[in-house]
Amino acid sequence: MNPAVLDRYEPVIGLEVHAQLSTATKMFTAVPYRFGVEPNTLVDPVVLGLPGVLPVVNREAVAFAVKLALAVGGRIRHRSRFARKHYFYPDLPKGYQISQYDEPYCEGGAVDLELADGQRRRVTLTRIHLEEDSGKNMHADAGANFSLVDFNRAGVPLVEIVSEPVIASAAEAVGYLRALRQILRTLGICDGNLEEGSMRCDANVSIRPRGASKLGTRTEMKNLNSFKAVSDAIEYEIERQAGVLDAGGAVVQATLLWDPALGQTKVLRTKEEAEDYRYFPEPDLPPLEIPQAWIDELAAQTPELPLALKDRLVAQYQLTPYDAEIFMNNLELAPYFERCVAQAGGPALGKKLANWILTELLGAFRDTGKIPVAAEDLAALVVLVEGGELTGRNAKDVFARLLAGERDPRALAAAAGLLGSVGADGELEAMCRELMDANPAQVEKYRKGKINVLGFFVGEVMKRTRGKADAAAVTALLKELLA
């Protein structure tokens, strides 16, 4: 994008995100949902809107939605209401979508995000509401005079998360989406897969001259099903609107469809053609009660949010922001790390434990998706090293055996005779002098400048101590004695 545009205009962006809740069954009926199965196999009379059927709300979907509300600090309405939103479209079985309108279950709240340069932003939310997904229309090849409809997705529980128009750039929009996705995944309520459509995004974009207070006319863009599409579409639209304004024109309020292949939008409908959704309270569903006791119960189950975790790891264990972010992005590792710290007796060894996890264990974790070493074993290993009972070199051997499935590092080290370090009370010096006395020729060579003979002496000492000596200390000592 031409950066000059941003010198003159300030973009104002709001996002509407639909997230599918990964419940076992649909929002209003006990049919399961999976992505990518045979069309029209996950259906029943309720999904297809047959005559006489009634919706019955999935308790877990409400619980998931409440967890999200708690995570973003929204105000939860103790008594919210479902409403019908009407329009005709083949993928909408009943001719209306059951959604929430003027009494959503959650209002307010915010999502914190971190941009690539480490800057923080807070995107405030207008509301979150519960609703049902539609089916999917497929368009046969260009020549065909028909379209196909699959209702597998119809009725899957959705939360629609509506942000305030407070996002200032495409990068912020993407940062917000990533942060939101991370929250959804942390809560375990949505897999956040944009390509499969379990998370979908519409963007409302307007621009105004820098310094102006009045908002410009906005357009709504649909079909943004990747982070790249979100970014490209927003930048495209900012530039397009700037072009219109620069040419003395006016932006027309419209709904646009993003075409990722062409890299441009096309008009779906303008304001004049806007639908009249005829919302009214869903008579088949009495008000949804979310009592405080239930909220408290769910709050107790709600894990720490990713960014908060990162901040805490840095503050509490003096991890580098870089290391903390690895934990933030590999969420199973964070509680493991903290269990290790607890086993090791407190945060003092935090940094050391983090190093072990991130350098030695991360690879195996990434390969298998499983944490290969018990927390108490890793803790015990690090305690042995830091207590001077096991050298770093021998610790790596023991760690390899832990990785291979063995347990109890102290027992492993003891059995291999690796415990206890040599070097105290002049023991090491005596050993070195003994070696020098036994190898006068080598001593002579060294003193004549063949300094690689040093390696011979160090190797011999390590052999005799069975690796229990600190190699660096041995080297320093020998240098001193040979000089």
Add this chain to the structure above:
Amino acid sequence: MIERETVLKIARLARLELSAQEVEAMQGQLGRILSYVEMIQGVDTEGVEPTAHVLDVNLTLRPDVPAETEVPPAAYLKAAPDSGYGFFKVPRIVEGGEHGSV
């Protein structure tokens, strides 16, 4: 009597094809009914909560447990006016000319 344009507009919203004769009849009939219901405009409802559900009860929620399906899914397609390839078939949808999905 209500305007012919009004009848046509709501008929389009409701996706109801009406003959010219029907449109004319509706103008008069809907007009009479609407002028009858005008009587409620005079009722003082200041501060009165609207009734959406007649009995003051909370919503019964359902456990998130899949149920056995009683009917094989193929039966629904078989009962459809038009289907093929495992899908329900409709006349070609023109993107941009119709409403987009949620």
Add this chain to the structure above:
Amino acid sequence: MDPCSLTAVALARAVKARELTAVAVWEAFEARIRRFNPTLNAFLHVNPRAAAEAAALDARIAAGEDPGPLAGVPVAVKDNIVTCQMPTTCASRILEGWVSPYDATVVKKLRAAGAVIAGKTNLDEFAMGGSNENSAFGPVRNPWDLRQVPGGSSGGSAAAVAARLVPLALGSDTGGSVRQPASFCHLHGLKPTYGRVSRHGLVAFASSLDQIGPLARTADDAALLFSVLAGHDPHDATSLRPDQLAPAPAPEGPLRVGVVREFLAEGLDPRVRGIIDAALANWKAAGATLVDVSLPSARYGIAIYYLLATSEASSNLSRYDGVRYAMRAVGARNLEELYSRTRGQGFGPEVKRRILLGTYALSAGYYDAYYRKAQQVRTLIRREVSAAFEACDVLAGPTVPTPPFGLGALLGDPLSMYLSDMYAVVANLAGVPALSVPAGFTAADGVDAPPALPVGLQVMARPGHEETLFAFARRHEALFPELAGRVAPDALSEEVAR
């Protein structure tokens, strides 16, 4: 013993005691259906498996099983309640030929109680109407006078019970659709408390008002059928759990009967007025306390009913779009035509009228003035009804302002037809139970004048107080023994059939 002259209570007892077989009972009623239905047009489908089901029931009884409280009793089901074994048309072209893959909860309950599903009865299309003339499959005639309508929308169910084609039938009542036909056909017809009977499988007309209710010739029969239908259903989120509303027993001692002033005012036919006055006088003489009661907002009942019911109907009927099931118009070139032609050809004039009215009331710019305002006035009516029950056990008045009217008499005048439900809609709007009981007949005077026509009396009670209504009905039967014995003469229905 002619099974068709017995009450449902007596039939079930006889079948359980093996004095009658379920097959014999069914054959007797089936013979009457074949004989009289061509004239009455009460049934749209007769259950082809009824005889087999009755035989299976007899086998269970012979094996010592308890078949349930409706053992061998044929029950007709209004054709807006879905059944797997027979089509469900709602008397509409748009659903013609559609067969539900599932049974309504009430149908399952009937089967579990040992009833034999007799068939599906005619109705006003999608239950929209008060005369049964809005049926795509022809009007139903009133067995008491074939020139009159049987009432609607449950006209087929009412005519079937009145003509003793079945002892019991299910109707649905959104704004009087069980009680008005009960009044027109000399029957007991109950609109239960909203939420006491599951709506799962009742094709929705106006979801916040619809209830399924029984039609029967006696109070005990109506109570028996209601006891089978009532109860919480997990498939209906508006169905009441026992902890939300516990059914109440009938009060001891003399009933305090509230007489609704507004129900005996302008718009009431003097013939009906005379019958209701006489009935209430008898009640007073028998020791009941009559209390003068006012429901000032009841006069807005029809106005708000037609706004709310049509709004909900416009929404509920959106699903008939020709995409997934049932009718699709031929030759549509695009999606728009597919929708508007299917719906334009599939729905009859009254349904179209109501869809348009409801769409209008919900549309942008009108919602607050119509839908929301109507909901607020509904609140006022609820409050007034609730307050009225502080001084009395039941609220009484005529069910309908007129006796049955002639076929075709109100067809061109939808508004007058709507006003037929002006007393009945109050119970739907307030969610309270209401029962129409036979109250008398108009005088048959002169050779060319119509024969005596039935008139009903409506009683309403507090939510959950259906037992109070049945207690009222039983005492009413005892007070008017000559009414209880009166049945529609067969001769009439046979006349036109020839």
